[in-house]
Amino acid sequence: MRRIDKIIIHCSATPEGRDVKMEAIRDCHVRVNHWSDIGYHYVIELDGFIAKGRDEETIGAHCQGHNLGSIGVCYIGGVAKDGKTPKDTRTSAQKQSLIKLLKSLKARYPSAIIYGHRDLSPDKNSNGVIEQSEWLKACPSFNAKDEYKDI
Numbered sequence: 001m002r003r004i005d006k007i008i009i010h011c012s013a014t015p016e017g018r019d020v021k022m023e024a025i026r027d028c029h030v031r032v033n034h035w036s037d038i039g040y041h042y043v044i045e046l047d048g049f050i051a052k053g054r055d056e057e058t059i060g061a062h063c064q065g066h067n068l069g070s071i072g073v074c075y076i077g078g079v080a081k082d083g084k085t086p087k088d089t090r091t092s093a094q095k096q097s098l099i100k101l102l103k104s105l106k107a108r109y110p111s112a113i114i115y116g117h118r119d120l121s122p123d124k125n126s127n128g129v130i131e132q133s134e135w136l137k138a139c140p141s142f143n144a145k146d147e148y149k150d151i
Contacts, residue, residue: 001057004109006070007102008063009148010040010117011078011140016089020076022051035061040072042101048093050101066120071105071112073098078141086138102151114151116144 014020022045026038033039038053039061045051053072054060062072075098077089090098102114117139 002059003069004056004071004112006066006120007105007109007112007114008066008070008072008117008120009098009114009140009144010062010072010074011089012043012074012076013078013139014076015079015083016077016081016087017046018076019046021045022053025074026053029061033061040074042071042073044073044075044094044097044101046076046091046094048091048097050097063117063120071109073101073105075140078139086141088140088142090142099148099151102148106151114144114148116140116142119145 012020012025022038022043025040025043029035029038037058040053041056041060043051043053056071060067060070060072062074063070075090075094077091077094078087079085079089080087106112106114118137
């Protein structure tokens with residue numbers, strides 16, 4: 001059994017209102033990144049459906065340097081309709097599902113701390129060059145650590 005000490009929330013960096021399904025993200029991660037599966041353990045779709053990605057016992061591929069002891073949760077959205085500007089685009093159904101999922105995860109992993117990807121994402125690549133896009137610096141486009149500190 002993996003020791004889980006972090007629950008990391010992400011956004012898919014898709015424009016507000018674009019209905020992207022978990023399977024599309026899985027396809028991209030496998031086909032483009034050549035990963036064995038989707039990098040996240042859960043994806044929350046626009047209608048609030050909680051789609052299961054990787055098994056919780058499988059190490060994720062969602063936050064460099066923090067995958068070993070974490071669960072990755074991604075909500076669809078996180079970018080304004082212009083496709084560039086970070087924005088908290090969570091629907092009310094996504095917000096409700098996220099709370100439900102986080103409470104369930106915290107019940108199983110009570111010592112885990114909830115973070116936003118931006119709280120843990122490095123600012124520099126291996127050459128020391130800053131190369132994060134604006135959405136990655138903002139991911140998940142809201143302050144998850146503060147918003148969910150009482151869960």
